[in-house]
Amino acid sequence: MTTKAEQYEDVRKQIASVIAGETSRTARLATASCLLREMFGERFFWTGFYEVDPNQPDMLVVGPYQGTMGCLRIPFGKGVCGAAAATGETQLVEDVHAFPGHIACDSRSNSEIVVPVLDAAGKLAAVLDIDSTEFGAFNVEDQAGLEAICGDLLTIA
Numbered sequence: 001m002t003t004k005a006e007q008y009e010d011v012r013k014q015i016a017s018v019i020a021g022e023t024s025r026t027a028r029l030a031t032a033s034c035l036l037r038e039m040f041g042e043r044f045f046w047t048g049f050y051e052v053d054p055n056q057p058d059m060l061v062v063g064p065y066q067g068t069m070g071c072l073r074i075p076f077g078k079g080v081c082g083a084a085a086a087t088g089e090t091q092l093v094e095d096v097h098a099f100p101g102h103i104a105c106d107s108r109s110n111s112e113i114v115v116p117v118l119d120a121a122g123k124l125a126a127v128l129d130i131d132s133t134e135f136g137a138f139n140v141e142d143q144a145g146l147e148a149i150c151g152d153l154l155t156i157a
Helices: 004-020 025-044 081-089 141-154
Strands: 048-052 056-066 073-075 091-093 111-118 124-132
Touching: 004 025, 004 141, 025 048, 025 056, 025 124, 025 141, 048 081, 056 081, 056 124, 073 081, 081 091, 081 111, 081 124, 091 141, 111 141, 124 141
Parallel strands: none
Antiparallel strands: 048 056, 048 124, 056 073, 091 111, 111 124
């Protein structure tokens, strides 16, 4: 049986292999959301990206994702995704209902992890948002694996 760390390393390699040479940010993010959902299944109830809107740099807009309908726009500083965008730090939330200002895009979500995605210049381009119907579904092992993947997404050639 493989460990969670091994699963993250495996999916990281898969994503890197598929996106190598791909210049489309949409294709890169779509690939990552698909492969993460495939690897972790239903534990990753909603898996996708909110991208920084180039016309409104303090606003996130839904990007490629796997799952139920997502919120279309999230302002920086609002909810878990907005907090990650505003602080530039991963948000690991065991119970989203206790998170101040949580945005309930789908009421079945109970825990969430949101990881900033930086472009090659080190500027925030998006956040990876993963929701689970389970409380406390994510831990520091998930954080480390997802941060490594997000570190590669827009920086590897």
